[in-house]
Amino acid sequence: MTIRMKSVFVVMVLLAVLPGCGGSSSGDATDDDTTGGSEDSTGTTEDGVSQEDTPSGAGVHSAWGVAWDDFWPDTALTATYVISPLGGGTPMELVATWKENVEWRGGTWLVLAIGGAEPGQDGMAVYIDRSEPWVAKIKGAALFSKDKADGPSMEEWWDEPLVVDFDMAVGETVTADAKQHTTMDGADVALEDMHYELTIEKVDGSVTVAAGEFTDCMVLKGKLSGPFDLEAGIWLHPEQFGLKIDDSPMGAGIELKEAWH
Numbered sequence: 001m002t003i004r005m006k007s008v009f010v011v012m013v014l015l016a017v018l019p020g021c022g023g024s025s026s027g028d029a030t031d032d033d034t035t036g037g038s039e040d041s042t043g044t045t046e047d048g049v050s051q052e053d054t055p056s057g058a059g060v061h062s063a064w065g066v067a068w069d070d071f072w073p074d075t076a077l078t079a080t081y082v083i084s085p086l087g088g089g090t091p092m093e094l095v096a097t098w099k100e101n102v103e104w105r106g107g108t109w110l111v112l113a114i115g116g117a118e119p120g121q122d123g124m125a126v127y128i129d130r131s132e133p134w135v136a137k138i139k140g141a142a143l144f145s146k147d148k149a150d151g152p153s154m155e156e157w158w159d160e161p162l163v164v165d166f167d168m169a170v171g172e173t174v175t176a177d178a179k180q181h182t183t184m185d186g187a188d189v190a191l192e193d194m195h196y197e198l199t200i201e202k203v204d205g206s207v208t209v210a211a212g213e214f215t216d217c218m219v220l221k222g223k224l225s226g227p228f229d230l231e232a233g234i235w236l237h238p239e240q241f242g243l244k245i246d247d248s249p250m251g252a253g254i255e256l257k258e259a260w261h
Contacts, residue, residue: 059133063169064203064218066238068133073241073260075100080258081114082210093257094123102127105157109139117142120149127157134167140181148185155183164198173199180226194226207235209244210257217243 059068075098094115115123129137140157205219
């Protein structure tokens with residue numbers, strides 16, 4: 001697989017506000033650590049969202065007015081994304097699926113699988129805990145290749161999950177710092193200090209992707225700094241989850257081609 005993990009991992013971290021249901025940092029083991037695992041009133045608010053149309057109860061985003069559980073696709077659904085490799089290359093169409101209760105690096109997780117996400121196939125698995133509304137806890141990701149049949153070609157993770165609270169106002173920025181582990185072919189190759197930033201730019205954005213034109217989008221800007229720097233624009237949708245990430249000027253990106261169904 002020609003996608004470089006550093007770029008795609010930024011995509012997945014930001015989309016995983018990326019990427020389902022369930023998931024926790026502890027629980028019973030179900031699968032082997034080296035694979036993708038298996039499934040076991042009236043008026044308006046200050047942001048202009050009609051209170052009549054705003055969901056009520058726990059888990060509603062304070063600025064966007066979208067309920068956390070409604071935002072995540074059901075784990076039985078699938079979608080197709082087009083992924084453009086870092087630095088150019090042939091775009092790939094990969095199917096996104098969910099796997100629940102997957103054991104990986106000391107915890108049990110919800111997994112967003114992009115492509116095969118298992119040895120001998122091109123794909124990627126992202127390990128997530130989404131149990132707290134609008135708080136994404138990401139343990140890490142594993143990259144798989146059709147050229148490697150005995151395990152992931154690369155993994156990146158943190159000792160403790162990266163925690164990002166996305167329930168913030170338009171214009172607000174959330175930051176996180178962590179030491180990121182990297183392995184290639186099972187061998188440790190790096191332990192790097194990384195700094196992450198995420199800013200909500202608007203909650204009424206629009207965007208056109210391969211799957212069509214979408215409105216009422218949350219638009220974010222993500223930044224990563226450390227041994228290298230990256231920026232990415234992110235578009236999220238109340239019913240179609242992640243629509244697009246544009247990792248420019250590096251040339252990498254992802255966009256929805258076939259809606260979640």
